[in-house]
Amino acid sequence: MAKNLATLVGLLAVASMVSVGSGAGGHDYGMALKKSILYLEAQRSGRLPPNQRVTWRESSGLFDGKANGVDLVGGYYDAGDNVKFGLPMAFTVTxxxxxxxxYGKQMSAAGELQNAMDAVKWGTDYFIKAHPEPDVLYGEVGDGDTDHSCWQRPEDMTTSRQAFRIDPQNPGSDLAGETAAAMAAASLVFRGKYPGYANLLLVHSKQLFAFADKYRGKYDASITVARNYYGSFSGYGDELLWAAAWLYEATEDGYYLEYLARNGDALGGTGWSINQFGWDVKYPGVQVLAAKFLMQGRAGKHAATLQRYRQNAEFFVCSCIGKGYANVARTPGGMMYHQRWNNLQFVTSASFLLTAYADYATTLSHGTVRCPGGAARAFDVLAFVRSQVNYLLGDNPRGTSYMVGYGRSFPRQVHHRGASIVSMRKDPSFVSCQEGYASWYPRQAGNPNVLEGAVVGGPDEYDDFADERNNYEQTEAATYNSAPLLGVLARLAGACGAGMEEYQSSSSLLNQTSSSVHHRRRRHPHAAWAPFEIQQNVTKTWARRNTTYYRYSVTLTNRSRKTVRELHLGVSELTGRLWGLDKARYGYVPPKWMPALHAGKSLKFVYVQAAPQANVWVTGYKLL
Known part of the structure; x- marks a missing residue:
């Protein structure tokens, strides 16, 4: 009862804040945009330019790559440490x-377009250096293990700066694919103003895509020091499709559209339906781009295949807004919730995809999203995005802004080496590894340098948050938290004005919990075309202590003529135990002794619960 009362009080607090502080003037999205770009400047590695606005930082990593005979000066530190990890850096740039x-026009109106372009170029300049040969890409400088043994400003680094690379003997299709996507997308950014630079980026992008496709493998099997920090759980299929989609967007070359369509089954683009998007799993991003091509009339003879991509894009949208088959959980205060460690990365990345898809649907299609829980209008989706951004900026039960430096109450003890140690401009005295841990890391005071614009990991599933430097799951920020937010904030800043009343008042999705619109056993979007048949049967019932238990047997049969690999299943409304499947990062997978499901063959598993049958569906697969 006490917990339910606390939840009710939290919801009433949010409702009060939304009604008072979320009108047209409730948040300064333009200011939040400016601060977000400032954070990216604070993450710069290399020789800082004369117009560097974050003045408590100094140049660092000036000998990166020297031991390997290559210039790797520049790029971004990923989060609160001093390592340059290639995979999340490339996703950040993309x-x-x-x-x-x-949303470049809106950024220009806010006076931030050039700063945003500079942020992209800081990354792409580094990628050009990191790609010295067509089939060689440096994917990391420094390593997390030695870095985490020290608490030092990047300007004082004494840890290893060894560089790690992928090549034909040590492939990394996911890393090369994401970097190809980043350079293709960036080429479009610079095409109008710097066409020569844009063409150079395209040359690198095409070479990297060819390298990624020809020499296939997961990068963390080659750069093993990355595995514990940015392991490639989703594999490389999504990055290959992601790169092809961006190259098609940048070149209009039908080869890349053909690749996207021809490999949709084999690489998972048409098979994966998932409610999470980020630096590891790119399938929803690929699917939204493919849906855009379809709505623009650029699908050609591949319209049917791109329609399957679009179905999965709408699966993602519907799941995020609470009208889908596998809805994202929400906290009592309304934030989308996936995990305790850096949950806000998924909130910001989902917010961008939702914003882009809603705008595509409005300008290119019928303006609605077809969901199992009923159609959602595009401005309903945008209103939901606005609620997520407002939560992040302070409209939450704690009244805390999770963007550092924005609002009156924000995290002061951000888990960040450079921000937590006095600036070299104030005290240039060398800070050693252990001195940093002894003198600066345990300090109870706020950081001496405000990491403006940083989006920290954020609160837990109950909207609770502890502003403590050692609470890295919640107080560490990352570049890939902020990168998707740039477009969303620009869109919101540009929306304040004409037509905003409808956008603000469209609140049909804002007060729904994920369970309140979860319709049991609806026909899953895959059902119309997926090569599977799923049957559930009750095989046994028994009563114990006035409770009736049911044993359910589930049979999934491959009805296609091809072999299914990397099969992932989703199971919701499961209240009991399950046997015959292994738990994985993205749902459930068959046992290790069953790496493939051949044509006509079946997979069986059982579960027991004192409730009606659970929902079972195919989350992802590849057809080979």
């Missing part, structure tokens, strides 16, 4: 570029 491409 998402910044996409935001500029969709």
């Amino acid at each position: 998402m910044m570029s996409w935001g500029i491409l969709e």
Whole structure:
């Protein structure tokens, strides 16, 4: 009862804040946009330019790559440490570029377009250096293990700066594919103003895509030091499709559209339906881009295949807004929730995809999204995005802004080496590894340098948050938290004005919990075309202590003429135990002794619960 009362009080608090502080003047999205770009400047590695606005930082990593005989100075530190991880850095650049491409006019109106372009170029300049040969890409400088043994400003680094690369003998299709996507997307950003530079980026992008496709493999099997920090759980199929989609967007070359269509089954683009998008799993991003091509009339003879991509894009949208088959959980205060560690990365990345898809549907299609829980209008989706951004900026039960430096109450003890140690401009005295841990890391005071614009990991599933430097799951920020937010904030800043009343008042999705619109056993979008048949039967019942239990047997049969690999299943409304499947990062997978499901063959598993049958569906697969 006490917990339910606390939840009710939290919801009433949010309702009060939304009614008072979320009108046209409730948040300064333009200011939030400016601060977000400032955060990216604070993450710069290399020789800082004369117009550097974050003045408590100094140049760092000036000898990166020297031991390997290559210049790797520049790029971005990923989060609160001093390592340059290639995979999340490339995703950061891709998402910044996409935001500029969709909402550059709004960024220009806010006075931030050039700063956003500079942020992209800081990354692409580094990628050019990191790609010295067609089939060689440096994917990491430094390593997390040695870095985490030190608490130092990047300007003082004494940790290893060894560089790690992929090549034909040590492939990394996911890393090369994401970097190809980043450079293709960025080429569009610079095409109008710097055409020569844009063409150079396209040359690198095409070479990297060819390298990624020809020499296939997961990058964390080659750069093993990355595995514990940015392991490639989703594999490389999504990045190959992601790169092809961006190259088609940048070149209009039918080869890349053909690749996207021909490999949709084999690489998972038409098979994966998932409610999470981020630096690891790109399938929803690929699917939204493919849906855009379809709505623009650019699908050609591949319209039927791109329609399957679009179905999965709408699966993602519907799941996020609470009208789908596998809805994203929400906290009592209304935030989308996936995991405790850095949950806000998924909120910002989903917010961008929802914004882009809603705008595509409005300008290119019928303006609605078809969901199992009923059609959602595009401005309903945008209103939901606005609720997520407002939550992040302070409209939440704690009244805390999770963007550092925005609002009156924000995290002061951000888990960040550079921000937590006095600036070299104030005290240039060297800070050693252990001195940093002994003198600066445990300090109870706020950081001496405000990491303006940083989006921290954020609150837990109950909207609780502890502003403590050692609470890295909640207080560490990352570049890929902020990158998708640039476009969203620009869109919101540009929306304040004509037509905003409808956008604000469209609140049909805002007060729904994920369970309140979860319709049991609806026909899943895959059902019309997926090569599977799923049957559930009750095989046994028994009563114990006035409770009736049911044993359900589930049979999934491959009705296609091809072999299914990397099968992932979703199971919702499961209240009991399950046997015959293994838990994975993205749902459930068959046991290890069953790596493939051949044509006509079946997979069986059982579960027991004192409730009606659970929902079972195919989350992802590849047809080979």
